[in-house]
Amino acid sequence: MKKSLAIIAAASLFAGVNAEDKIVIKGSDTLGAKMVPQLAEAYKAAGNEVTFEIAAEGSSTAFTHLQASPVDIGMSSRNIKDSETEAFTAKGMEIKDWTAAYDMIGVIVNEKSSVEELTTEQIEGIFTGDITDWSEVGGDAGPISVYTRNTSSGTYKSFQEMAMNKRDYGADTQKMAGNTQIADEVSKNANGIGYVGLAYTEADGIKAVEVDGVKLKPKNAKDYAIARSLHYYTVKGKLSDAAAKFLAWSTSDDKAKEIVERVGFIPAD
Amino acid sequence: MSSAENQDSPAPPADGKKVFKRRGFQIFGLGLQDVIQFFFSGNASLAIIILILICFFLAKEAFLFFPDHHKDLKSYRQSGQEFVGFISEEVKAHTDLYSTANIAYYAEVNRTSGKEDTILRTYRTVLANVENRSAKTWNRLERELDALEDVVDDLEDHDAEDEEDRAEIAKLTKEKNRLEALTQPLRDKLRKEVNTIIEWEETWDLGVGADLPAEEDIAKIREAVLFEAYPDAEDEHPFIEEMKSVSKEKKAVVAEELAEFKETTKAMQAAIRPLKDLERELKKPADENKKEITSFSTAPQRRDAWLKGAEATDDPDEKARMRAKAEEVVIEEPDYEKINQVFYDSIAKHATLAAPLEVEMKNLYEQLPAPTEVETKSAKENLKRAAVFYERFQDRMVSNRKQIKEWRHDASISVPESVSAFLFGRDWTTNSSWHDFYGLLPLFTGSLLISLIALTVAVPFSIAAAVYVNQLASFREQSMVKPAIEFIGAIPSVVLGFFGILVFGEALRNLSQLEWLQWFPGFPMAERLTILNAGLLLAFMAVPTIFTLTEDALNNVPQAFTENSLAMGATKLQTVFRVVVPTSLSGIIAAVLLGFGRIIGETMVVLLVAGNKIKIPDFTEGLGVIAQPAHTMTGIIAQELGEVDSGSLHWRALFMVGMVLFVISLLVNFTAQKVLKKFQRI
Numbered sequence: 001m002k003k004s005l006a007i008i009a010a011a012s013l014f015a016g017v018n019a020e021d022k023i024v025i026k027g028s029d030t031l032g033a034k035m036v037p038q039l040a041e042a043y044k045a046a047g048n049e050v051t052f053e054i055a056a057e058g059s060s061t062a063f064t065h066l067q068a069s070p071v072d073i074g075m076s077s078r079n080i081k082d083s084e085t086e087a088f089t090a091k092g093m094e095i096k097d098w099t100a101a102y103d104m105i106g107v108i109v110n111e112k113s114s115v116e117e118l119t120t121e122q123i124e125g126i127f128t129g130d131i132t133d134w135s136e137v138g139g140d141a142g143p144i145s146v147y148t149r150n151t152s153s154g155t156y157k158s159f160q161e162m163a164m165n166k167r168d169y170g171a172d173t174q175k176m177a178g179n180t181q182i183a184d185e186v187s188k189n190a191n192g193i194g195y196v197g198l199a200y201t202e203a204d205g206i207k208a209v210e211v212d213g214v215k216l217k218p219k220n221a222k223d224y225a226i227a228r229s230l231h232y233y234t235v236k237g238k239l240s241d242a243a244a245k246f247l248a249w250s251t252s253d254d255k256a257k258e259i260v261e262r263v264g265f266i267p268a269d
Numbered sequence: 270m271s272s273a274e275n276q277d278s279p280a281p282p283a284d285g286k287k288v289f290k291r292r293g294f295q296i297f298g299l300g301l302q303d304v305i306q307f308f309f310s311g312n313a314s315l316a317i318i319i320l321i322l323i324c325f326f327l328a329k330e331a332f333l334f335f336p337d338h339h340k341d342l343k344s345y346r347q348s349g350q351e352f353v354g355f356i357s358e359e360v361k362a363h364t365d366l367y368s369t370a371n372i373a374y375y376a377e378v379n380r381t382s383g384k385e386d387t388i389l390r391t392y393r394t395v396l397a398n399v400e401n402r403s404a405k406t407w408n409r410l411e412r413e414l415d416a417l418e419d420v421v422d423d424l425e426d427h428d429a430e431d432e433e434d435r436a437e438i439a440k441l442t443k444e445k446n447r448l449e450a451l452t453q454p455l456r457d458k459l460r461k462e463v464n465t466i467i468e469w470e471e472t473w474d475l476g477v478g479a480d481l482p483a484e485e486d487i488a489k490i491r492e493a494v495l496f497e498a499y500p501d502a503e504d505e506h507p508f509i510e511e512m513k514s515v516s517k518e519k520k521a522v523v524a525e526e527l528a529e530f531k532e533t534t535k536a537m538q539a540a541i542r543p544l545k546d547l548e549r550e551l552k553k554p555a556d557e558n559k560k561e562i563t564s565f566s567t568a569p570q571r572r573d574a575w576l577k578g579a580e581a582t583d584d585p586d587e588k589a590r591m592r593a594k595a596e597e598v599v600i601e602e603p604d605y606e607k608i609n610q611v612f613y614d615s616i617a618k619h620a621t622l623a624a625p626l627e628v629e630m631k632n633l634y635e636q637l638p639a640p641t642e643v644e645t646k647s648a649k650e651n652l653k654r655a656a657v658f659y660e661r662f663q664d665r666m667v668s669n670r671k672q673i674k675e676w677r678h679d680a681s682i683s684v685p686e687s688v689s690a691f692l693f694g695r696d697w698t699t700n701s702s703w704h705d706f707y708g709l710l711p712l713f714t715g716s717l718l719i720s721l722i723a724l725t726v727a728v729p730f731s732i733a734a735a736v737y738v739n740q741l742a743s744f745r746e747q748s749m750v751k752p753a754i755e756f757i758g759a760i761p762s763v764v765l766g767f768f769g770i771l772v773f774g775e776a777l778r779n780l781s782q783l784e785w786l787q788w789f790p791g792f793p794m795a796e797r798l799t800i801l802n803a804g805l806l807l808a809f810m811a812v813p814t815i816f817t818l819t820e821d822a823l824n825n826v827p828q829a830f831t832e833n834s835l836a837m838g839a840t841k842l843q844t845v846f847r848v849v850v851p852t853s854l855s856g857i858i859a860a861v862l863l864g865f866g867r868i869i870g871e872t873m874v875v876l877l878v879a880g881n882k883i884k885i886p887d888f889t890e891g892l893g894v895i896a897q898p899a900h901t902m903t904g905i906i907a908q909e910l911g912e913v914d915s916g917s918l919h920w921r922a923l924f925m926v927g928m929v930l931f932v933i934s935l936l937v938n939f940t941a942q943k944v945l946k947k948f949q950r951i
Contacts, residue, residue, distance in 0.1 A: 060912035086567070087914060090574035092581030111397040114389070130364045135375030140390060141647060145795060150881070151700040152912030166702040171711075171884035174798070174898050175908070188775065188797055204401055 023243045024053045026065040027075035028154050029178050030197045031100060031230055032056025034263040036075060039250045042259055046249075050242050059154030066235055067091060072243035074233040077103065077154030077197075088235070096239075098232040098247060101265035105159055105226040106201040106208035106216045108183065110190045115139040117210040120225050123163050126193060129170020134191060147182045147194035150175040158228045159195055195226075199264025218266050230265065324931075331928035334921035338707065339687040341918055344566070347605050347678050348558035349551070349612045350704050355669045355676070356548045356619065360541060362665040363630070366658040367537045370637055373651035374530050378523050380645045385516035388482045392490050392509055395467060399494055403462040410455045417448040463498040467491045533636045540629045543622050551615060552703075558608045559704070565602055572598040609678040619673055627666050634659045691925065697883045697900075699909060699919055707922040709929065711885045715800070715899030718886060719875060720868045722804025722895060727811040727868075728861055734812075735819035740845045751820075758813035766877030769806045770798070774878065777802055781896070791896030798880035801895040806878060807868045815864035822856025823849060855944045862941040866934050872903040879904060902926050 025036055033056050040052040055061075062074030063084045080095060088095050107123055109115055118126075118137060125131035126144055135141040148169055149156040160166060176182045179200040186192035187205025201208040201216060208216040214223045221227050232247060239247075250256045257267040294301045345351050379386065400407055424441050427434040482490065493506035504510075524531065575595035579588045640652040694708020731754075738750050774797030781792040791801065826849050834844040850857070880898020883905075888894055906923050913920040 058912055064912070064914065083567075083914070086571060086574060089578050090570070092578035111400075112390075112394050114393065130368060132368055133372040133375070135379070136368065136371050140386065141372070141376050141379060143795065150908050152909065157700065160702060168698055168701050168703055171696070172882060174796075175881040175883070175900075177908075184770075185797065189795065191795060204404065205397075 021050045021242050022053065023050055023073065023240070023246055024069075024071045025073045025075060026055045026057070026071050027062025027233075028059040028077040028230070029056045030059075030077040030103065030153075030155055031075040033179065034199060035101070035260060035265060038259050038263060039256055040246075042255055043246055043249060046255065048242075048245070048249075050246070058150070058152035059157075060152045062233060063087070066095070066233060067093070072234065072238075072240055073247065075100070076231045076233055077228070078158045079231070080233060093238070094236040096234050096236050098234070098251060099268040100230040100232050100251065101260045101268050102221060103228055103230050103265050104198045104216060104218070104221055104224050105155060105162070105195050105228070106198055107163075107193065107195050107211060107226070108186050108201060108206040108208050109193050110186055111205050111207050112190050113139060113207075115209060117213065119212055120163055123211065124165055124167065127159075127164050127169055127173065128167045129172050132172070142191040145185075145189050145192045146170065146173040147176050147185050147192060148173045149179075149182070149195075150177060155179075155195070155197065159226065162226045162228065163195075197264065202264075218261070218264075221266050229268070327924065327928055327931060330921055330924040332925075334691075334918070334925040335684075335688065337918045337921055338691060339682060339684070340566070341705075342682050342687050342690060344559065344562045345704055346680065346682065347609070348562050349555045349609050349678060350559055352609075352612045352673065352676050352678075353548060353551045353555045355673050356544065356551065359623070359665055359669050360545055360548055362658070362662040363537075363541045363544075363626075366630070366634075366655060366662050367534065367541070369651045369655040369658055370534050370537060373637075373643065373648040373655065374527065374534050376645045376647035376651065377527055377530065377643050378520055380648075381519050381523055384482070385512045385519065388486050388490065388512050389509070389516065391482050391487075392493055392512075395490060396494050396497055399463050399466050399498065402466050403459060406455060406459045406462055410452060410459055413448055413452045413455060417445065417452065420445045420448060459498055460495070463495055467494050529636070530638060533633050537630070537633050540626055540633065544619075544626060547615065547619065547622060551612065554608070554611045556703075558603070561603045561608065565600070568598050568600040572600070605678055612676075612678070616673060616676075620670070623666060623670055627663070630659075630662065691922075695885060697905070700912075705919065707918075707925075709902075709926065711883050712900055712902045712905050712926065713929070714885050715879065716869055716875075716901040716903070718800050718894070718899060719804045719807060719879060719901060720865060722801060723807035723811055723868045724861065724865055726805060726808035727815055727864060730808075731812045731815035731864070732819050732857060732860075735816050735823060736845060736850060739820050739823040740849060741841070754816050755813050757809065760810075762810065762871060762873040763877075765806050765810065766874045769802055769874060769878035773806065774798055774802050777805075790892030791890070791894070794896040796880060796896065796898055798878055798898055799896050800879060800886065800899050803875050803879040803899075803901075804895070806874050807871055810871060810874065811864040811868050814867045815860050818860030818863055819853075819857050822853040822860060825856060826852045855947050859941040859945045862937050862944070866937040866941075869937075870903060870930065870934055872907050875901045876904040876907050881908070902930050906930075 023040075025032070025040075032054055036056075037052075037054055040054065044050065044052075055065075056075070059076040059078050062071075062076045063080065065071040066074045067087060080097070085095060107118060113134070115134060115137060122131065122137045126137070127146060127148065129146075131137060132144055133141060134144055146169075148159075156169075160169070174185075176185065176194075179196040180203075182194035182196050183200050183203040183206055186194045187203065196203075198216065198218070210216070211225050214220050214225070216224065232251075234243070234247070251268055260267040294304075296304060299307070345354075420441055424438065424445065427438050427441070481487070489508045493509050496506040505513075572595045575591045575598070579591035579595065582588055582591065634655075637652065637655065640649045643649055643652060691707055692709055694706060695710050696706040696708045697711055698704075698706045734750070734754065738747055742750065777799075778794050778797050780786065781789070781794040786792055791799075794801070830848055830852060831844055834848045835841075839847070879901055881900050881904065882898040883900045886894045886897050886899055890897075906927055909919070910923050913923065
């Protein structure tokens with residue numbers, strides 16, 4: 001399991017960093033693998049003297065960590081669930097939601113596949129296990145191998161809501177730990193299909209299919225069927241000044257927007 | 270020593286001083302020796318106490334699962350989700366049948382365009398590989414071309430008449446020329462690279478055993494790939510376009526021929542629609558009922574949460590607001606009879622839909638061509654499978670009609686029922702938008718299958734190695750082989766797991782494509798992450814355990830046995846196989862059992878390599894089942910424990926899985942100890 005754990009801790013010990021200047025960010029793999037670490041680097045490069053600790057292990061972990069450990073910012077690729085809000089209330093905490101960016105989920109197939117386009121209905125059929133062979137959706141015959149994220153992932157849930165009519169994943173799907181693993185398996189399996197965030201569709205050996213005739217491109221975000229917003233979550237009153245400053249910077253600064261775009265998301269405005 | 274010398278030994282000193290006196294470190298009247306002894310015995314008992322505490326904690330959390338699970342199953346029934354589930358099962362049984370027939374149809378439609386499809390497939394594969402291999406140049410050229418396009422666009426925006434623009438135009442033109450000059454060599458380079466790559470068929474990576482196009486077509490494919498080797502090439506090569514249209518035409522001709530077949534599958538798809546609509550219609554109230562029931566059961570908790578929140582805050586306004594919120598929480602049990610009425614009402618409707626569906630499906634099934642009437646292998650196989658699915662569909666309709674008729678939302682669930690729903694449940698579905706199921710069977714079978722493969726491979730190798738090293742090898746060999754095997758145990762399992770993903774999986778799949786290995790069950794394999802892959806890696810990990818313990822067992826055979834045997838004139842080999850190995854057999858069995866314990870508890874490798882498919886492997890494929898992916902008990906704990914709220918049902922379910930693992934390990938160790946005891950008596 002590659003729980004991509006990116007810990008960035010490069011601070012000048014001589015500057016005498018105190019505890020408040022450390023920003024701890026945990027949660028979604030979609031956000032935490034590339035975007036947030038790069039934002040953090042740029043933020044430091046812009047002359048802010050802080051250290052970051054970033055761990056990306058799935059959106060659900062954002063909420064468990066926000067409750068229990070000293071985490072400033074939780075990253076999530078899905079909306080908070082009612083049961084999670086309740087858990088915060090029980091601890092006398094209130095949660096605040098920030099839009100970090102917008103993301104499109106690309107449905108990817110092997111580069112050698114003859115399939116170029118799928119409808120949302122076909123995607124639902126494939127991921128729920130109703131459609132099991134490529135010939136049923138107009139490709140060369142071959143049993144479909146479906147790769148999905150594992151259940152702690154926000155992408156797992158949002159894909160279910162946006163592309164599968166909230167139906168359950170088929171029993172034949174294989175649960176992978178992260179975007180890269182899915183891209184890897186699909187690139188190695190001519191009959192593979194999976195989904196990854198926009199940022200990961202450039203990987204070798206895979207291609208993103210058109211969904212309902214719309215190409216996976218940032219400018220099509222409005223028409224593309226499988227797009228969602230990404231979130232930062234913070235606990236009211238518990239947010240340190242340094243973290244608040246970073247959040248404000250990362251959602252408004254031009255440089256930050258450029259980074260968000262570079263890693264393949266669409267900046268929130 | 271003689272007795273005379275003894276008498277010469279010094280007599281006790283006359284002043285009564287002891288010869289030996291306590292000296293040095295003392296604490297609480299204890300000497301150093303005693304302290305060390307207490308330190309070790311203290312550590313041992315601490316370890317035992319901690320172990321007992323762990324067991325207690327594990328057992329408590331695990332067994333709390335059952336009451337919660339029972340409640341959850343009850344809410345599944347009370348909300349009417351179970352009722353909808355029956356209909357979903359029918360729909361699923363139909364989908365399986367329809368899907369197989371559909372696959373058979375498409376396989377048959379493609380039968381004649383084999384040649385063109387092979388060409389197109391080869392073309393796609395070669396093009397993809399060429400793009401991969403020359404990706405650097407390709408990307409660079411693409412970047413330059415993009416930049417060039419931008420400049421050209423910019424140029425168009427400027428007006429040559431305008432005074433101010435002129436300088437800008439000159440600058441842009443210069444840039445344009447520079448980029449053009451830059452792209453030309455890049456184009457040449459790319460072309461050259463592509464040329465070299467397609468020169469060698471070995472680099473085409475078509476997959477072992479793939480059909481190859483005819484020689485003259487290969488030449489044309491080369492040409493087409495070279496033609497396409499421009500990022501800005503707009504049209505496809507005429508040859509490819511021709512092949513595409515020929516393939517399309519041929520398919521159209523066959524499709525005409527198979528029109529009846531197509532009609533049948535279409536009618537099959539249409540036949541289920543009314544039932545599907547009913548399912549969708551009923552899902553909504555079931556979902557709402559579920560929410561209502563959950564809301565009822567969590568209401569006291571929510572109220573407590575607001576009250577607790579009010580306690581925690583210092584702000585009086587906030588306090589009042591939270592108190593008010595707590596007051597707002599309604600605790601009122603839903604009227605189950607009323608909320609389930611919609612399901613009782615739909616029983617009649619279901620009956621009116623199900624009966625004609627069965628009749629229609631019977632007709633349609635009989636209209637499907639027989640396996641002997643189709644040409645392609647895939648169509649034949651799928652039609653045979655369709656026969657199986659049709660039978661299942663019939664059975665499902667009969668049994669579910671009965672269940673639907675007899676369904677009561679308030680039927681009680683017995684304890685054995687809820688326990689067996691966990692132990693023998695066939696679904697493990699979590700984080701679902703509908704209902705979570707916790708069935709152990711898919712995970713258990715996965716763990717067991719992987720362990721069995723690992724043992725089958727590891728046992729012969731490690732026992733043979735142990736016998737050889739212990740009995741037959743020279744000292745030099747011993748001193749080399751033993752540390753080498755024991756070193757395997759030092760490899761971290763995560764490293765082995767990565768090796769399995771990055772190297773071994775791919776190698777295994779390539780191997781499975783080889784012509785002369787096709788007798789092996791499950792070959793050729795489609796997946797890289799499979800039961801076989803995980804089993805083989807675990808076998809590797811189990812070797813040191815089994816080897817070392819077997820060697821110990823062999824060492825424990827009294828030297829006299831061997832000597833006697835040799836003295837009786839037996840050869841070395843006879844002695845080994847008739848005396849030494851049988852004598853140590855119980856020790857060897859214990860070694861195998863402990864090896865099994867080692868394997869079934871291993872987490873990292875299976876999580877990375879087994880493919881994580883939560884489904885009972887399909888045993889209809891016989892031994893070929895090993896080429897499928899699976900999930901394991903250890904893997905699911907590692908994968909899901911991080912995400913769940915502590916104390917939730919899901920959390921407890923994972924603890925229960927841990928408990929099952931614990932019990933298995935305990936049994937294995939217990940048996941191993943028993944077997945060993947028997948051995949010690951010899």
